[in-house]
Amino acid sequence: MKELELQELxxxxxxxxxxxxxxxxxxxxxxxxxxxxxxxxxRLRYTIELENxxxxxxxxx
Numbered sequence: 001m002k003e004l005e006l007q008e009l010x011x012x013x014x015x016x017x018x019x020x021x022x023x024x025x026x027x028x029x030x031x032x033x034x035x036x037x038x039x040x041x042x043r044l045r046y047t048i049e050l051e052n053x054x055x056x057x058x059x060x061x
Contacts, residue, residue, distance in 0.1 A: 006044040
């Protein structure tokens with residue numbers, strides 16, 4: 001579930017970055033739109049890694 005959310009968020013951020021490159025959004029608009037999304041993306045990545053690590057720890061015991 002979290003992996004899917006991370007994938008969708010990453011695709012949206014990629015699209016937003018393409019919009020910046022192609023001039024459809026300004027740098028200020030990009031920064032405003034992406035700031036919280038990058039935080040959320042980072043939190044999701046760390047959460048997924050933590051959960052995977054905890055599962056591996058349980059398996060190895």
